[in-house]
Amino acid sequence: MAFHRRLLHFRSSFNRRSFSPGAREGFNGSLRSYNATLTPEQTLLQIVKEVKQDGADNSVMDDEIAKIRQEFNAAKQSFLKIPEALKEMPKMNPEGIYVNKNLRLDNIQVYGFDYDYTLAHYSSNLQSLIYDLAKEHMVNEFRYPEVCISFKYDPNFPIRGLYYDKQKGCLLKLDFFGSIEPDGCYFGRRKLSRKEIAEIYGTRHIGRDQARGLVGLMDFFCFSEACLIADIVQYFVDAKLEFDASYIYEDVNRAIQHVHRRGLVHRGILSDPNRYLVKNGQVLQLVKMLREKGKKLFLLTNSPYYFVDGGMRFMLEDSTGYTDSWRELFDVVIAQANKPDFYTSDHPFRCYDTEKDTLAFTKVDAFIPNKIYYHGCLKSFLQITKWNGPEVIYFGDHLFSDLRGPSKAGWRTAAIIHELESEIRIQNDETYRFEQAKFHIIQELLGKLHATVANSQRTEACQLLLAELNEERQKARRMMKKMFNKSFGATFLTDTGQESAFAYHIHRYADVYTSKAENFLLYPPEAWLHVPFDIKIMPHHVKVPSSLFRNQ
Template sequence: MLLCRFINSNKNKFKPKCIYTLFDTHVSHKAKILLRFHSQKRLEEAYKLIKTKCQSKKLPKDVNPKAVFACNELDLKEVKVYGFDYDYTLACYKPSLDYLLYNLGRETLIEQFKYPQEIASLEYKPGFAVRGLHYDIEKGVLLKLDSFLQIQFGSVYKGLTPLSNEEVLQLYKNRIIPIAYVEGPHRNASLTLQEPSSKMVQLADLFSVPEMGLICNVADYFERNHIDYHPEILFRDIKNSIRNSHPIMHKIVAQNVSEYIEYNEKLKPFFDRLVNANKKLFLVTNSPYGFVNKGMEFMVGRNWKEYFDVLIVQARKPKFFTDISRPIRVFDEQSGTHIWDRVVKLEKGTIYYEGTVKQLQELTGWRGHQVLYFGDHPYSDLADHEIATLNNPEFKKNANWLQMLTQLIEDHQDCEDPDEQRILARWMAERDKIRNDIKYVFNEQFGSVFRTYHNPTYFSRRLFRFADIYTSNITNLLHYSVNHTFYPRRGVMPHEYISYFV
């Protein structure tokens, strides 16, 4: 049903305000101008009204940076076993580690892969990339996808150069990327360097942030100097360079722990609390024992191993979770070598190497809801920037105004008068500016790790799919009882929005 306001004319007739052009033969030129004036004035008054309403709105409460956020209902009373990753979970690294990895990777690229010596001058650009992005190994672009596999326009880069919307559509023919292009023919297959199952590789690890920086810097150098290169070869060479640099990085960090690792004085009390509550603890990490030992001694003390019932290093995740059979072996701490003996039980104080989650379950009997594992580390993303940005008053004002301006546009978009369309175009331009302003405060190139303009990112979808809870630091659990239940909040569907928020 179409409802229109009417104007009383001298002939005592009524006429729809927005469609007076249908009656041109009965309306004088002066009346047309008057009607147009009233129509424009109506939009301007609607804008002022909604702007005033927005300015009078109370800003949302701050997000507690120490809160734990629930994706699924989780009752800690059921949790008997707590498992941990090491990198970016127990050990949170300082920005200095990004510089170290980037520089080591760049040196390896020159020395081992014989890339031009000139790239030695390409410095790391902190804050250029965020994790969770995809690199198209066929087209050589870095881009951000939402949970529906839509490309976020304005967040597609070739080297250090952003691609226009038109260039993106020329490359992909469509804003939505086919799932087989992103995830490969086997959706559950891991996207490894050796066997990529798709045209795109997601760079979800925080160690991949300097890797993305190196890819974009070198690609930019090739583009600027008109040097032909193969995007997949570039990706593989840089991936191998960063990976080959890890042993050197491990030695440097182990010798200068405080320079690279944030000290967390709450980690030891957190472990004490769990042990005193009769919880079992285990550690599964891809990092080597010597590297982990130095970091844990720095954060917890020389007796750190006494807290853990099972310790597994160099687990080779994600294969640790996906391989059906890969023997678990003993690591001899004294000699630094692996023992060939068959492992038939897991003993406290012994360091283990490789294996699979299936073996861990069989040898311990730990299964299902009784085990809570902290990994996939979204923690640093939340702690470093995301929550602080959400709590910024200017961000809140912009977010409120974006919602209300969008509603204003939607409510008034159907009038076809040219002057009204110019006003609507001005509103649309303002909306675009606010959306970009909100994006830029997270990251100028790619925006928030967790969302595009209005959808969760592809990275968020995976996080919410696999995580029961997430937080900015695992020691935030000290603010909750070991018997606490986390309840997810009711999500709002598009058809529920009006009844919930207006």
């Protein structure tokens, strides 16, 4: 009946139209070509044929939409309980070593370590200390408003791996391909909507020109920096004061650098080590095990010697015989190395006198055991030690300062990412995996729907199904995000399940990564570490297949 109604309409329309040779106007405003030699009756027959085809296509499309609706309804029923197959899935090891590039530990003869957040572990109180010292410096020295003294560090706001836009003043979380995470863009402490992001950036993808104005906040000290930047931006917004976003970054960064370089943070930590440092006997076990296996060890840190010495003494005070002689555990100890310039500069090494607190003027052409060295450069280090690149592995927590230089120099690299342990535990949780599986199912159904129906052909039933699928997807995304950080979600993942920009840098600069250096105690020094064959980007991310919910 519907077909006959359309045909009557077309016949009436046909009788009223005059056709120009070679082209005829379609009934939906489009242009259709017909042979100019056809008679009106032949042209009408051709139009009828096309109408029948359109009707058949619509019927097929309606059937496909109905099938997707049935799949969605069945999926919603399966969402009522966690499938047994999901519960039985193997869990990732929070203390595992995850491999981006194959690594044979039996080929590694030299182990190098950073100090902060690599050998030394800190409590969460440290970020508050850095934040408080920096804000005081900004008020006292940079003449920021006195009200800034009342600001408090919020441990629930920042994550590692954010970017600050010095031109626009936004804190951004980017994905693996450099696009802004829709729910990961903040101006001050206010999350921007997708519409606002589009108004500011035009597109979610950050181009090369825009990327030049971004600053990566990648190390463990960046938490306090990101939080202080956001708090100050928010203050200026609330006070309706004009400000230059680049000035705020420069001032906060200068304040953070000041409290480190002037030793304010170091003295604060050593004045109350129980509050800021975490004792860890496993570090000593790791170092002793490596020495017993005949490995060479060196310590390369930007921190001054007195700070490293105080921290090592505190951490090893429960270990008999090593409190005063921790330096004997290392073949070379280099402090105030000024990384990342260490890897590219030509600065000479200076021997440091621990008793007089002075630097010697004699040339360093050999590293003497139990001596401390300052400054230096990679070129001289390799000339003195004769250690070849591939036989050296360096452990550090800062992807740029610690690992980018060594990776380019041919050293093997191990990233220490403390958040990894807690994030893997969350991903192992049944609730998270359940939401992840739901998200993947909805994504699959949305993909089918978009592939079946063009925007111009969406019926009311299609629009309703699309809205329901999008709502269900958003629910799953919100559930997964709030299991991590309430503002920015997971460190390694975006809300859509894609790897983050931080994950990209780990993939690029770290041969292996783990939550702490001591995890290497769980592996024999002769182990061969291989990239998992079924994982393409980040090895610790297991994708929950949607097939788990089928045939329940």
